Every structure is written in C-alpha cells, then in structure tokens.
Amino acid sequence: MKVLISDSMSPLGEKILTDAGLEVDVKTGLTPDELKEVIGEYDGLVVRSATKATAEIIDAAENLKVIGRAGIGLDNVDIPAASQKGIVVMNAPDGNATTAAEHAIGMMMSLSRNIPQATASMKEGKWEKKSFMGRELTGKTLGIFGIGRIGAIAANRAQGLKMKVIAYDPHMPKEMVDKLGVELVSVEELAKRADYITVHVPLTKETANALSTEFFTNMKKDAMFIDCARGGVCDEEALYKALVDGEIAGAALDVFAQEPTTKENCPLLGLKNFICTPHLGASTTEAQENVATAIAAQVAEYLTKGVVVNAVNVPSVSDDVLAQVGPYINLGEMLGSLHMQIAKGGVEEVSIEYSGELAELNTSPVTVAFLKGLFTPILKDAVNYVNAPVIARDRGIRVIESRSDSSSDFVNVLRIKVVTNEGENVLVGTVFGKNEPRLVRLNTFRLEAQAAGPMLLVYNNDVPGVIGALGTILGKNGVNISRMTVGREDASSQNIILCSTDSVISKELLEEVKQLDNIDDALALELV
Ligand SMILES: NC(=O)C1=CN([C@@H]2O[C@H](COP(=O)(O)OP(=O)(O)OC[C@H]3O[C@@H](n4cnc5c(N)ncnc54)[C@H](O)[C@@H]3O)[C@@H](O)[C@H]2O)C=CC1
Numbered sequence: 178m179k180v181l182i183s184d185s186m187s188p189l190g191e192k193i194l195t196d197a198g199l200e201v202d203v204k205t206g207l208t209p210d211e212l213k214e215v216i217g218e219y220d221g222l223v224v225r226s227a228t229k230a231t232a233e234i235i236d237a238a239e240n241l242k243v244i245g246r247a248g249i250g251l252d253n254v255d256i257p258a259a260s261q262k263g264i265v266v267m268n269a270p271d272g273n274a275t276t277a278a279e280h281a282i283g284m285m286m287s288l289s290r291n292i293p294q295a296t297a298s299m300k301e302g303k304w305e306k307k308s309f310m311g312r313e314l315t316g317k318t319l320g321i322f323g324i325g326r327i328g329a330i331a332a333n334r335a336q337g338l339k340m341k342v343i344a345y346d347p348h349m350p351k352e353m354v355d356k357l358g359v360e361l362v363s364v365e366e367l368a369k370r371a372d373y374i375t376v377h378v379p380l381t382k383e384t385a386n387a388l389s390t391e392f393f394t395n396m397k398k399d400a401m402f403i404d405c406a407r408g409g410v411c412d413e414e415a416l417y418k419a420l421v422d423g424e425i426a427g428a429a430l431d432v433f434a435q436e437p438t439t440k441e442n443c444p445l446l447g448l449k450n451f452i453c454t455p456h457l458g459a460s461t462t463e464a465q466e467n468v469a470t471a472i473a474a475q476v477a478e479y480l481t482k483g484v485v486v487n488a489v490n491v492p493s494v495s496d497d498v499l500a501q502v503g504p505y506i507n508l509g510e511m512l513g514s515l516h517m518q519i520a521k522g523g524v525e526e527v528s529i530e531y532s533g534e535l536a537e538l539n540t541s542p543v544t545v546a547f548l549k550g551l552f553t554p555i556l557k558d559a560v561n562y563v564n565a566p567v568i569a570r571d572r573g574i575r576v577i578e579s580r581s582d583s584s585s586d587f588v589n590v591l592r593i594k595v596v597t598n599e600g601e602n603v604l605v606g607t608v609f610g611k612n613e614p615r616l617v618r619l620n621t622f623r624l625e626a627q628a629a630g631p632m633l634l635v636y637n638n639d640v641p642g643v644i645g646a647l648g649t650i651l652g653k654n655g656v657n658i659s660r661m662t663v664g665r666e667d668a669s670s671q672n673i674i675l676c677s678t679d680s681v682i683s684k685e686l687l688e689e690v691k692q693l694d695n696i697d698d699a700l701a702l703e704l705v
C-alpha cells in the first residue's frame with residue numbers, strides 16, 4: 178500500500194511508515210491540480226495544514242482509506258466528504274501543546290521588550306536604544322482566553338515568570354481551574370484586568386470573531402494581545418482599529434483569517450506595534466517529531482491491521498460491535514452535539530439511560546460517541562472517539578450510565594440528561610428502521626425530529642400565526658426551510674419549533690426571530 182506525505186514533516190514519520198511495510202512518497206508543495214492528479218495512487222495521505230484535502234481532491238482519491246493530520250487542526254480536510262467515501266480521518270491532538278504554549282509566551286516577551294522591532298532596526302544600521310523601552314512581566318496579570326491543554330501550559334509557564342494568571346472559559350469547571358492556581362473570571366473581567374491576553378480556543382461558531390471591538394475597548398490601554406490559536410477568533414479589522422486608536426498597546430498574531438498572510442490581505446502587517454509569525458506555533462523539532470511519529474503510527478496501524486486510533490469520523494470499535502450499535506453511535510453523537518448547543522453554563526454531570534433492546538447491547542461506544550458529540554461544538558478537532566471520555570474525566574464531569582429493559586413508546590430509547598452549573602436539559606432519542614436517528618423529546622416537549630445540518634430551534638407560545646411569521650422572516654432573508662417539526666408540551670401553552678434550513682442562520686437573523694411576537698427564545702443549531 179502507498180502513502181503520500183504532502184506537507185513538510187519530521188523524517189521519523191516516514192521511517193515508521195516504511196518500517197511497517199508501506200511504500201512512502203514525500204511530495205511537498207503540490208498544487209491542487211498536481212495533488213488531484215496523483216492522489217488516486219495512494220491508500221493513505223499524511224498532511225499538516227498546507228495541503229487542502231478538499232471535496233474535489235477526495236473525490237479523485239479512488240484508493241484512499243485514511244487521511245492523517247500531523248497536528249490538531251483539521252480545517253484543511255473536508256471531513257464530511259471523507260466520511261461519505263468511507264475514508265478515516267485521524268489527527269494527533271497531543272503532540273504540539275507544549276510547543277504552542279511556549280510560542281505564546283515567546284510572543285508575550287517579544288512584545289514586552291520590542292525584540293522583533295529592535296532586531297529590524299539594528300539590521301537597518303540603527304542603534305535606537307531610547308525607542309524600545311520595555312516592560313517587566315513580573316507581577317503583571319496574564320489573561321487566558323480558553324484554558325484547555327495549551328492554555329493550562331501557558332498558565333503554568335507564566336506563573337513561573339511570577340505573573341498572576343486569570344482565565345475565561347465558560348466550559349471549564351471552576352474547581353479544575355482553581356487546581357491550576359488560576360482565577361476563573363468573566364470575559365469582561367478578563368479584558369479589564371489583564372496586562373496581557375493570550376488566546377487558546379478553537380475556531381467554533383461561538384468563538385468566531387468573539388474578540389472584537391467591545392473586547393479590545395474593555396482592555397487596558399497599555400495591555401497587549403496575543404493569538405496563537407486560530408485565525409478568525411480575533412476580528413482582525415477591530416484589532417487593527419484598536420492598535421491604531423491606542424485602545425491597546427500591542428498585539429502578536431501567529432494565526433490569521435487568511436493564510437498565507439500578506440500586507441495586502443492583512444493591513445495589521447503594516448503597524449509598528451504589531452508583531453507576527455507565519456503559523457509557527459507548532460513548529461519546533463520536538464513537536465514535529467511528536468506529531469509525525471504519532472500520526473505515522475496511527476496511519477500504519479490502520480492500513481496494516483485495520484485498527485482505528487484517534488479518528489474523528491469513525492468510532493474505535495470492531496466491525497461486530499459496529500454492526501450492532503452503529504446506528505446508536507450516530508444517535509448518541511447527535512444528542513451530544515445538541516446538548517452542548519442548547520446547554521447554558523459548564524457541564525457538570527451527564528446521565529445516560531439505555532432502555533428497551535438497546536439495554537442488552539454493548540453500549541460503551543455509544544457513550545463515547547455521545548461525549549465526542551458533546552465536546553465537538555466547543556473543542557472541535559481536539560476531541561475524538563478515543564479521548565472523549567478522558568476529556569470528560571479531566572473536566573471533572575460525572576458520567577452516569579444506567580439501563581432499563583422497558584421503554585415506553587419506542588423499542589429502543591436513549592435518554593440523556595446533562596446538568597450544568599446553570600440548569601439541566603433532557604433529550605430523548607431513538608432509531609427508526611435500520612439507521613434513522615430521531616429526536617423524540619426535548620425536555621418536556623414531545624416531537625419527532627430528524628435533526629441534521631443547520632437548524633433553528635424556537636420556543637414559542639402555542640397561538641395561531643407564529644409559524645407563518647417565522648416562515649415569512651426566514652423567507653425574506655433567503656433561508657429555505659427544508660423540514661419543520663412542532664413539539665408540544667403536555668398540559669401547557671408552550672411549543673417548540675425545530676426547522677432544518679438549507680443555510681446557516683446568521684446572528685442578525687436570529688436576533689430578528691427573537692423579536693417576533695409570541696417567541697420566547699431562539700437558537701441556531703448545527704449538526705455537521
Ligand atoms: N498556532 C499553532 O500552530 C497551533 C494552534 N493550536 C490551536 O490552539 C487552540 C487550543 O488548542 P488546545 O489547547 O489543544 O485545545 P483544547 O480543546 O484542549 O482547549 C480549548 C479550550 O477552549 C475552551 N473554549 C471553547 N469555547 C470557548 C469560548 N467560547 N470561550 C472561552 N473558552 C472556550 C474549551 O472549553 C477548552 O478548554 C486550538 O485552536 C488549536 O487548533 C494548536 C496547536 C498549534
């Protein structure tokens with residue numbers, strides 16, 4: 178079998194693949210057309226972030242069985258297209274965390290002491306001692322936006338530099354953050370108190386452009402901003418304005434909305450108080466050896482033995498188990514994703530009840546799939562079918578499983594309650610036919626919904642005219658409703674409406690929907 182390594186990578190990865198008996202070609206810098214031409218020859222493709230494994234490439238990949246990402250982010254891989262072709266997509270989410278955190282600390286020091294600017298000045302033949310007055314880090318406050326793996330390492334290193342560390346992460350329980358010696362604060366407090374802000378969240382629906390004018394205006398005028406996580410989390414136009422208007426003193430970016438980045442597509446590059454690196458967060462020998470060896474071992478294991486490790490689109494279970502519980506794995510993952518999207522506050526406890534015939538099966542892969550679904554909206558590519566239970570444990574989330582052999586209305590029922598620090602939700606699902614997952618209860622509302630793709634969930638009063646008004650406003654905004662289910666609450670005048678739409682509901686449209694008469698609340702949901 179043949180594997181193509183299409184991005185620059187530690188040679189240790191290639192060695193692992195050839196030692197496993199695979200034929201390996203290393204061809205970096207291929208154009209999309211060149212890749213499309215050769216991809217048909219390969220059973221495996223190993224990438225970093227430069228190669229774009231688009232639907233078109235995947236379509237041309239006649240023999241491809243696995244795509245391995247040496248690193249975390251899978252933004253460059255069309256996962257639904259791969260899943261549709263039965264191609265396993267896997268990543269190596271652990272190997273570069275320390276290196277990425279160190280890069281953020283390096284950026285903080287460079288900003289504080291004007292190291293890049295002073296280097297450039299000396300190289301121009303100048304000796305500008307007075308222009309580059311710096312600032313000490315000791316005693317200053319570092320604010321961490323997203324305290325997961327990398328955020329926690331950055332916190333630890335900053336504490337070593339005698340900094341006070343505060344963090345904002347609405348999905349992290351306070352006790353876990355306390356254990357790191359870090360104070361958990363609101364997003365406003367983070368902006369207002371920190372002397373330096375460093376970003377360590379994935380790009381999700383919730384984090385896209387989350388750091389914008391309001392955040393920068395709340396920051397101290399002499400504070401500095403660092404983002405080594407993902408382009409698109411920080412609104413680059415707002416950052417530009419904040420730097421020019423003196424709302425903040427400096428900024429450092431390693432990641433950009435558009436990469437590769439130039440002065441033409443990113444005016445920040447023209448500012449003196451802005452420093453940058455070309456997505457170097459994971460680029461150390463150590464991290465590259467970690468991720469290359471991990472992904473090569475995973476790809477070799479799959480191609481030679483059929484064993485799936487760290488896949489984001491295929492559960493790690495045998496074919497026998499998959500044949501029995503496969504449809505419930507899809508149901509579990511769907512309920513997990515919906516739960517996180519409707520939950521308010523940080524998750525503390527999950528109770529999963531298996532009833533009916535399902536109670537007699539090996540349901541542990543369903544629990545894992547539920548947890549993967551639960552974390553995907555907030556952690557994105559960092560969660561997979563292997564590490565989801567570990568993430569739950571590390572976040573102090575209690576996972577309680579129970580079984581009952583009776584199920585009221587359906588042959589099989591999966592009932593899942595998620596408790597957060599702000600309340601709880603119950604979702605009930607079942608599988609119709611061979612593989613048709615359905616949501617049949619959302620808290621007290623009974624319904625029968627085929628949840629998929631972009632959706633709009635509306636809580637409304639059960640009075641005439643609501644559906645008409647909703648249809649009109651979506652229609653006016655060019656949003657087509659492909660399916661609509663109304664859920665009734667027993668013995669009350671409340672309804673829910675779940676619409677599947679052909680396009681994603683924008684924030685602005687969602688606000689308009691919320692303003693309609695007799696609508697109490699509305700949420701834009703998405704299942705990918
Ligand atoms: N520049 C580079 O080369 C590299 C960038 N990265 C990126 O760094 C980021 C962080 O990676 P990890 O720490 O491994 O991920 P992680 O999944 O361990 O942590 C992410 C944290 O963000 C939190 N979060 C999610 N939504 C949030 C929100 N709306 N507000 C505040 N916090 C929120 C989560 O609860 C979680 O604790 C990812 O985007 C990853 O792709 C990772 C490696 C290298």
Ligand SMILES: O=C(O)C(=O)COP(=O)(O)O
Pocket residue numbers: 225226227247248249250251273456457458459460
């Ligand atoms: O692992 C990640 O998510 C990264 O951002 C690193 O990207 P790279 O492998 O350096 O192209």
